[in-house]
Amino acid sequence: MSDPEIAILRQKIHGLSADDYATALRSRLPETEIAVAQTPSEERELLEQVPIATGFELSPDEVEAAPNLDLFACVYAGVGHLDLDAFEANGTAVTNASGVHGPNIAEYVIGSILSHVRGFRQAWRQQDRNEWRSYPAREFQGSTVTVVGLGSIGQAIVDRLDPFGVDTIGVRYTPEKGGPTDEVLGFDEIQDALARTDYLVLACPLTDETRGLIDSEAFLTLPSDAFMVNIARGGVVDTDALVAAMQANRISGAALDVTDPEPLPNDHPLWDIDTVSITPHNAGHTPNYYERTAEILATNVERYRQGETEYENQVV
Structure with a gap:
């Protein structure tokens, strides 16, 4: 197995598992090695290796410990929970999931x-x-x-x-x-x-x-x-x-x-x-959440591979 290019973090979003997200991504990027972190230790190991990670959150310490991370694709539209300065200091671009809702x-x-x-x-x-x-x-x-x-x-x-x-x-x-x-x-x-x-x-x-x-x-x-x-x-x-x-x-x-x-x-x-x-903050729930998120990330993976530095939904 080749080294993974994309790491999917463990957080569950809107009741959908990381495996659901991986399935949606693999259908769009069939030649890409995508790894799903199952444990905290796997997550740490992957973040040390991969150029692209996706999930809900990365702490400043996790960002600092990810020297090869070029792109973090947040699966939420809002990024107020992220320390964007930490990503910028690490040279990591950040995108959000604006539009999926x-x-x-x-x-x-x-x-x-x-x-x-x-x-x-x-x-x-x-x-x-x-x-x-x-x-x-x-x-x-x-x-x-x-x-x-x-x-x-x-x-x-x-x-x-x-x-x-x-x-x-x-x-x-x-x-x-x-x-x-x-x-x-x-x-x-x-x-x-x-x-x-x-x-x-x-x-x-x-x-x-x-x-x-x-x-x-x-x-x-x-x-x-x-x-x-x-x-x-x-x-x-x-x-x-x-x-x-x-x-x-x-x-x-x-x-x-x-x-x-x-x-x-x-x-x-x-x-x-x-x-x-x-309703209990329920309007955003949809079975198509990861399908739409995967579409955004797949587009940005292609841009990354072509050496572009501007991405769809980029916030940093």
């Missing part, structure tokens, strides 16, 4: 909105009581959807909104870049967007600028029949302000895949609000 998270958003529009939660409650009783519903067509964050996930959401005949507003750091929405505004104009919003979708990263972005003022600005979907990070929303807004009927409902704190304590008041649906 687009289809599944966009489906979560569309499903949450349509469930609210057509009153499915009310239907489910009545079904539990064997109760046949008509209830009012809304139409999605003609409404205004504001998507905060126009990265790969935000763009996937906007693409899937197109057939519904809605108006879209995008909010992003760099509005001059434009985007797929009907309007693109900067964060300094978000209050203007909120005042015209029927459905608010949060798809932005958690940064100093976005922490607590949706606060008491935002909930006062949104129309009282607005509905919010948060698939960003819990900290983008001021949780106390959200609870107060829901209890005062200042917005009509919310679908939360992320919360602050997370996990949400079982005695938290959000659990008891009928117009709030909560």
